[in-house]
Amino acid sequence: MADGTGATGALTGGGEPEASDSLRTFGEVVKGFRKRAGLTQEEFAPRVRYSLPTVASIEQGRRFPPADFVERAEEVLDAFGILRAAARRLSRQPGLASWFRQWARLESEAVSLQTYECRLIPGLLQTEAYARKLFVDQLPPLDDDQIEAQWMARAERQRLLRERPNTAFSFILEEQLFLRRTGGTEVTRELIEHVLELAELRNVEIQVMPMVRESHAGLHGPMRLLETPDNRWFGYCEGQESGQFMSNPKVVSTLQMRYARMRSQALSLDDSLGLLQRMRGAA
Template sequence: MTADHESTAAGGEPELSDSLRTFGAVLKALREAAGLTQEDFAPRVRYSPAYIAKIEQGKRFPPENLPERAAEALGAVAGKVLGAAARSLRRRAGLASWFQQWAGIEEEAITLYAYECRGVPGLLQTEGYIRAVFDRRLPPLAEDAFEQQVAARLARQDLLPGRPNTSFSFLIEQAVLERRLGGTQVTSTLIDNLLTQGGRRNVEVLVMPLRQPDHSGIDGQMYLAETPSHTWFGYVEGHDSSTLLTDPKVVSAMLQRYGKMRSQALSHEASAGLLKQMLGAL
């Protein structure tokens, strides 16, 4: 998403989430199955008992090396289990609580549609563009929070190469690119990335031209996802808030609007041609 706000709760504590609780519960179950107390386990993984307790309670994101260290204390199978749980968790690490539910749907989607009129969709953003977005956040971010949010958004982009069987469609207003957020070099790298990602067999990048009298997107940005069970969900967001839309009637209307806009936008080939033209003009 454009907003895709990654954040932590006040005082530096990550917001409590189901995914953190689940990881903590898995760690606790593996530790107890090995017959170890937190006091026994902590020195074996070279962390304090208090820190392990917070991880098990879902109040701390696990360190990257915890699965490896846990394998030494609990065995190779336990290490693999924790490693898999940590990889899934990191895809959502730092995501705002109001974005977590959509992030889960997005990760499992077999079809994902995105229309943006405010900025480039988060899954297509380059590091330079991400930094330009967060540079302009108000109130300003502290340096450590800034870097954490940049890393979190970049981590989510593993979704595109990681889901080759998911059909992605991104519809972006030309005006968003003409704005040149972050400057010429940032925009150049960004457009080059749009061309690269749009070259994937399962990814469609369409541009809505600046002048289009027949435009069905006046209600603003929207996202749509189809789950493996072929249920569709809609999603809209803005100003540190979001709405997950589940009413079939509402989602059907969104699908109709998105389908209409795909016909109003430039074709896949024409969009690529315009992007190359814009890139050459920078």
């Protein structure tokens, strides 16, 4: 599954504890401070503005705690900064495959991020309905907890688009990704609406590569590029059950040349939005 999700996404390598171990520990800490404050889960949930099932899942170590949950819980429970410190140690996120975590960490700090995709809509642009359809169709099948963990990890990553307004995001998407109608007509229409909405952000550029293109620099497959705050560039390509992180300057330079060529081969920003608007009406 693209974007670093998959059946192995909740596991760590190198003999380290499974991700759920650290999550369970965090959940127990939250529960301890909640009980110290004399609050039941039913009383605590509305104070942190999360549903009771979500609070229960976090305390059970089944969900990765969103950043705003941590902040609200810290204030509501007067936890002396302990919850913030504990959350920073949750480096093993369920829903993110081990091979993707290094890229996800750099992605969260990047000043520029470029993505070309020909298989499916990139995770940063997906709607919940579209993403869940991908998770449900995954083989071998995932259970409900795995699907929930994958969606939570993806939703956390999507916050980058709005929370990092100084990061430049560029996406080149094949037209066929929308024509496939993954999940059906309504899911596709919602997806196109969502992509058009994100394209209105000043830091997000979306281009569509048309179905008919005699010359195409992206025939080697999907790719991602990012620039770090110290202006270093890295690349990433993902296969069926693995991902390749690239730091060799010559390799990264090759990917940059291909991406630059694709930007000139894809439809312009205005033409891409016009095509998506027409596809939305036809969906």
